[in-house]
Amino acid sequence: MTHALEIEGLIKTYGDGFEALKGIDLHVAEGDFFALLGPNGAGKSTTLGIVCSLVNKSAGKVQVFGNDIDTHLSDAKLNLGVVPQEFNFNQFEKVFDIVTTQAGYYGIPLKQASVSAEKYLKKLGLWEKRDTPARMLSGGMKRRLMIARALVHEPKLLILDEPTAGVDIELRRSMWAFLEEMNRQGTTIILTTHYLEEAEALCRNIAIIDHGRILKNTSKKDLLQELSVETFVLDTATPLASAPELAGFSTRIDGEGALEVDVQKGQGLNQVFVQLDKLDIKVVSMRTKANRLEELFIRMVEENASESKNSLEGVA
Amino acid sequence: MRAQALATAFNTIVTREIRRFTRIWAQTLLPPAVTMTLYFIIFGNLIGARIGEMGGFDYMAFIVPGLIMMAVITNSYANVVSSFFSMKFQRSIEELLVSPVPNWVILAGYVCGGMARGLGIGLIVTLLSLAFTSLTIHSLPMMVVTVFLTSALFSLGGFINAMLATKFDDISIVPTFVLTPLTYLGGVFYSIDMLPEFWQGVSMVNPILYMVNGFRYGILGVSDVNPFVSLGMILVFIALLAFIALKMLARGKGIRH
Numbered sequence: 001m002t003h004a005l006e007i008e009g010l011i012k013t014y015g016d017g018f019e020a021l022k023g024i025d026l027h028v029a030e031g032d033f034f035a036l037l038g039p040n041g042a043g044k045s046t047t048l049g050i051v052c053s054l055v056n057k058s059a060g061k062v063q064v065f066g067n068d069i070d071t072h073l074s075d076a077k078l079n080l081g082v083v084p085q086e087f088n089f090n091q092f093e094k095v096f097d098i099v100t101t102q103a104g105y106y107g108i109p110l111k112q113a114s115v116s117a118e119k120y121l122k123k124l125g126l127w128e129k130r131d132t133p134a135r136m137l138s139g140g141m142k143r144r145l146m147i148a149r150a151l152v153h154e155p156k157l158l159i160l161d162e163p164t165a166g167v168d169i170e171l172r173r174s175m176w177a178f179l180e181e182m183n184r185q186g187t188t189i190i191l192t193t194h195y196l197e198e199a200e201a202l203c204r205n206i207a208i209i210d211h212g213r214i215l216k217n218t219s220k221k222d223l224l225q226e227l228s229v230e231t232f233v234l235d236t237a238t239p240l241a242s243a244p245e246l247a248g249f250s251t252r253i254d255g256e257g258a259l260e261v262d263v264q265k266g267q268g269l270n271q272v273f274v275q276l277d278k279l280d281i282k283v284v285s286m287r288t289k290a291n292r293l294e295e296l297f298i299r300m301v302e303e304n305a306s307e308s309k310n311s312l313e314g315v316a
Numbered sequence: 317m318r319a320q321a322l323a324t325a326f327n328t329i330v331t332r333e334i335r336r337f338t339r340i341w342a343q344t345l346l347p348p349a350v351t352m353t354l355y356f357i358i359f360g361n362l363i364g365a366r367i368g369e370m371g372g373f374d375y376m377a378f379i380v381p382g383l384i385m386m387a388v389i390t391n392s393y394a395n396v397v398s399s400f401f402s403m404k405f406q407r408s409i410e411e412l413l414v415s416p417v418p419n420w421v422i423l424a425g426y427v428c429g430g431m432a433r434g435l436g437i438g439l440i441v442t443l444l445s446l447a448f449t450s451l452t453i454h455s456l457p458m459m460v461v462t463v464f465l466t467s468a469l470f471s472l473g474g475f476i477n478a479m480l481a482t483k484f485d486d487i488s489i490v491p492t493f494v495l496t497p498l499t500y501l502g503g504v505f506y507s508i509d510m511l512p513e514f515w516q517g518v519s520m521v522n523p524i525l526y527m528v529n530g531f532r533y534g535i536l537g538v539s540d541v542n543p544f545v546s547l548g549m550i551l552v553f554i555a556l557l558a559f560i561a562l563k564m565l566a567r568g569k570g571i572r573h
Contacts, residue, residue: 014573052414055573074317074416082414088407097335104328105415107321149411 002030004188010060020046022212034190035199038209044192081155085162091135106153120148140171160191231289234259237282325417333429352441356448371538376449381532382504387441392434392467396474419565430471459534465550466527472557498524
């Protein structure tokens, strides 16, 4: 299998002695839509920063489409497009100039760069703003500008660090649709995000990182199967005074009068509806109580924190 | 990257630099033109008339090469230091760092951007000076080579200053406390023959003295120092500063964590 990104034994120790990465291994297949999740300070941005040459690594190996960043940095960079977490363009430059200038850095002549810039600015709804200085754009537009800039040289691997931070829901959904389309067309995408809903909706594979270590690296499907209980919230046609007893299921009424049902791993939902039907309780809508991935993420990070604390106490 | 792609990347950096300083022409092109015109009027016309001749030429003709060189030096330096530090400050330097442009192309692009502004202003000041005196050129090659190399040298200096700077104050310290005194004491307004022997010796360690005199030799044919020694010194400094700048870029000094 061709890997878009291979990371082995990556270590980063900053000048003040802080160990941001403690030897991580990560493999992202070509064509994947991959999420790197972790709390603040976990090492996500440091990892991606090293891949993008914005951070110097202390040890380890990084390859982008087989190009080692120590020996074939230029080839590795040609395959990479980067959308950072913070705005990092010249605020006084015009939108079109920012995108074509970036293409120029990749050796793309202005004529060809202009065609590519037009294509992506149109796709991202920024073409009308092409002559506007970047500082005049809204936050959402600035994020889209960074995506257009990252794509102008048609990279095979697109890295996005918190791409929808501070973006409203409607725009976030349209950016998801755009990224899904890019992925369908063959671009490998790696993103970090705080919105776990985003990772659950978009990604096929997920790695969870905390305190500079990878806690989990697997498919989203396998990850979600680790959840033993899932809670469903059912809105009934008529409010219930108390929770009905359903054989094999734990039930309760939530603060807003909706019925909550805990479904164990392996149990089907059909039995819930059969029993509710017998009790003449009509369900008008249903949803999961919490974001499933979020639940799992919090559990893993908490377990890791607890293990770290225990091992420190053991040393003491 | 292939040669053609490298050339495109280089052109992109230089074009962006020229676009930057022409966009803010009221801050970059106009002030030196106004300042130098005042120098010509006050020092050249009003005070110069009382001074008489210097180095065999009237005072106005004597100070014109020095003033042109002063404008070239300060503007070459200022362009690179402010542009590169602004990119660091706004983090738009990351656009370059993630791209496959080699460090030597980045450095060459910025230096040429600085030279474009320094030499452009040098040309403006030269044209303004023609309103006050007539210039006869003694050696065009010496004049051109000296001004080009001096502009390149101070662009390199500005680049290193910007790499080391961590706040805006850091980019004004060198121009204010190093460049300006060295320029004023570098024989722009006087011949070092006028100084006592001790101060003549002190002046000889000022590198700007060699550049001003090399350029003055190209225009007037007179110099306090051997013009070929001037050229040699400029070339040595260019090689040294280019080496330091490339080392700093490779280490990512101030631009990579």
